Amino acid sequence: MAKSISLLWGAGSPPCWRVMIALEEKKLQGYKHKLLSFERSEHKSQEVLEINPRGQLPALKHGDNIVNESCAACLYLENQFKPQGTKLIPDTAAEQALMYQRIEEGLILTEKLNSVIYYEWFVPEEERHDSAVKRNREALATELKLWEGYLQKVAAGSYLAGGFTLADVIVFPNVAYAFRFGLSVEHYPKLAKYYSLLKDRPSIKTSWPPHWLPSSQGYDILRDL
């Protein structure tokens, strides 16, 4: 089955990483994949555009079916390969509610992280304002504190929605990204604990962004948040 799956991906991209974790959890190892370079704009290549007209990664095919948006791809994979590997959607209504809620909130977290980390990438020089940078950073801090609160409420050492679910598949790469960009373990102890709980999980370790490995040290843009 894994042979009918192909993934175009970029290293260090949380959306790509989500899909790779889902593929590992569903025991779909052996899928075809190709690492492309954002720096060389390979995500805008014809090869990608034929699968994903947005020119973004991931670009995922399963047979003739295409699912490029990361949460969509994870939901699709779980639903297509339900009996295989980890069960990623829980049974109870309470856990499902929490899982779906956290999945979509994960997209908000991604956006707020990007608005700080990639401000200079998204905003042309003549449109940049210190006031906007400050506001984006405050919004990200508020967002991260919300997640600290969520983790405060769940049982100690727990995942986001009971057992390990699609919510963790989708949100963990954001959390790893935040720490990669310097988020303080002291300021966000629950997120740090969650990071520690998950970082050595086989599906996550195997799919860890390759260029993050040599230098465990990332950047410090989020250091003072």
Add this chain to the structure above:
Amino acid sequence: MAKSISLLWGAGSPPCWRVMIALEEKKLQGYKHKLLSFERSEHKSQEVLEINPRGQLPALKHGDNIVNESCAACLYLENQFKPQGTKLIPDTAAEQALMYQRIEEGLILTEKLNSVIYYEWFVPEEERHDSAVKRNREALATELKLWEGYLQKVAAGSYLAGGFTLADVIVFPNVAYAFRFGLSVEHYPKLAKYYSLLKDRPSIKTSWPPHWLPSSQGYDILRDL
């Protein structure tokens, strides 16, 4: 069952409208609901904050379960009330792939519509730039043309992913919103046809934003797009 559901909502908000369409389709009429005013900032009231710490609408409770993000709420409702009302998740892998993909892309469409329609609301006066307005409008036009293309590819008079699915529940309010804000029927004929196909569907007609009814005329901010 409907009695155990309560919804706090705001009129004309696509995220609220999505959840209301899903509730209608799943035959959950009779749920408790309360219309709040964005103008009077009632979405920031204690009543909302107790359910949705983001101070946003919708705020949905089903028993003790809370699901506030709109796609999450629609997915939750379909999964909790599967045998009831319209079946909103199709059976085939091909249709599921398309449905999940379009659902998440619906969130991108929402964001691009908001970045144009609410530019002055989101961006403080001293940070506004004509170049940003122009870029946001171009990005929205590109986005809308992508959806024209999607609708070009599906069978004539069709929904987004085969039969009527969660993709339509989630994307239709965006499309109605675009036309409400003046999108040209001539420039986007496929979107206009899709709008016509769906606007009189009972679940949609019943939940139509009440203040849109008296004046069928909306605004013209998207007229020249």
